Every structure is written in structure tokens, then in C-alpha cells.
Amino acid sequence: MTVPTRFVSDYNITSNTYLLESKKQDKKIHTIVYEKSGVIEVSKRPLRLIHIACENMGSNYRASINRSKQFLDENKHKFPLVVATDYGHPQVMFPLMSPKSHNNIWVSFNAITNIVNHRTHVTVTFKDSLEVDLFIHISSLNNQYVTSAMLYKAILKHWNRFVPL
Template sequence: MDKNCSAASNYLVSFNTIALVPIRIENKLYTRVIENHTEFLVKMKPSSIIKKSLIYYGNSYKLATFYSREVIGRVHKPPLLISHDYGVPLIMFPTLSGESEGSIWFSSSAIDFFTFDSHNRCLVHFTNSFVLPVNVSQSTMCRQHTFSHFLTRGFQKKRTKIDHPFSQSILMPTNKTTKK
């Protein structure tokens, strides 16, 4: 990525977003936004992009964190449901604490698999064939990706209940006959 290129001043996470990578240029923290077919710099911290996106889609960081913990339990670094479209959730997960300036945020649905190179760096392979080397342990990546899967499944279960509210068996009174 050319660090001398101009940077956008604003960005919202979308289904095209695959990663938000913090990058420091001249003592300022920017975000390297990697999308399905392009990448660029944004003059915002990754956590600020996440928070702004949540607000744009009608949520907040606090409520998204609360929802995540309701579904998967009280975990450190919970993945967040940013938005959804036609029942498909857009879930992002951090590599560090969500508030940390060094945290990389990944779209869970954009990840294909992980490998490791000879320098013990995690190589994140995305569904668009892009590979991003990151200094994150295998256990962290697996844990975060697994929690994202649990959040996706929890979201889908709640959607099913909304889409089919009467599919659960309803206790009906039994028809008792009385003797005369």
C-alpha cells in the first residue's frame, strides 16, 4: 500500500469490508481499509470506524457488546454484530480489546482459513484470495473466529423465531370428556 496516497476522512463498514488494520503515519493513527476489491486509508482509528458504523446502522458499541455477551457469554474481545441484511449478519471481531488502538478488526464471513509462515506470523486467507500477514497468535484467531461463528448462529436462531413465531409447539388444552 502506498503510504503517500491521500486518505479518506470517513468510512462505514459494509459487506464489502474484510479488514480494518491500524497504521501509524507520522504519529497519526489511520486505518488501512481492505475491501473485497480495493484498499485505501481512512483518517480514523479502526475502533472509531466500528463505533460510527454501529451508530449509522442504528446501534451503539455498548448495546452491540451487550448483545454479543448475551448470546455467547461474557468473553473478552467479543465479536460485534454491526448490521444485517435479509437475515445475513455482518459480524466483525477484534484481535485485541475493541478499544485498543492496535486492534485489527476482521469480518468473520470474509475469512476462509489461517496458516502460519516461517516467522510465526498468522496468514489470514480471505474468500477473495487476498492474504494478510498479522502478528496474532493462532489461538487468538481461532478463538475470535469461533466466537463470531457462535454469534452468527445465535443471531440466526433469533431470526428463525421472528420469522416463524408459531413453529414452536404451543400447549393446547386437552379435550377432556366428562361422564354423565
């Protein structure tokens, strides 16, 4: 885990957000946010930041999951979610574990530029060449990445039906 450069009490997920990682601070769970401007510690849980992002999109967490279910296999339990938009492009984040787990990490599908498998971990490279080591099996990361790509394409196709030519 990289040492945060600043501490904040609130944070809005944007297209500049790369990864949300849990951090236990005393008896509370905080979030380490990796983003374009650096690393930030937020005094809220990652799932709370996801809830807020869904609300900022004019929806809520449960409705966002249901929206993902419309485009993906309903039997999944780790759904990627559209948490923001950037010039008409959905910003998709996916969980690596159960979203309710204190050890879960949320990854921005849109920000990934490379994935490298190592024996003990996976190195994910984000925009601006930021590299983060994740201690997860490559197959789990690949599965979530592919599912997020499917959601991204389906949402774009759905949204483009309403764009006048």
C-alpha cells in the same frame, strides 16, 4: 501492510469489508481498510469506524457489546460484534486485541475463507483470494473466529424466530 490505493475521510463498514488495521500517521491513528475493491486509508481510528457501524445499525457500541454478551460468555473482553447486515445475514467483526489498543485489528468473520498457520505469523485468506499476514498466535485467532461463529449462529437463530413462514 499493503499500500492503500486511495485516501478517504470517512468509511462505512459493509459486507465488502474484510479487515480494519491501525496505522500511525504523524500523531494520529488512521485505519487501513482491506475490502473487496482494494485497500483504502481512512483518517479515522478503527474503533471509531466500529462505533459508526453500530450507529448505522440503529444502536451504539456499548449496546452491541451487551447484545453479544446475551449470546456469549459475559466474562470475555474481546467481543465480536454485528456491525452490518447483508440480505438478512449478520456481518460479524472481531478484534484481535483489546478494542481500545492502537495496535488492534478488526477482522470480518464473514469474509474469511482460509487460515494458515506459519511459524511467525498467520495468513488469512479472504473472499476474492486476498491474503493478509497477521502477526498473532493461531490460538488467539482461532478463539476469536470460533466465538464469532457462535455469535453468528445465535443471531441468525434469534432473527429467524421473527421471519414469517
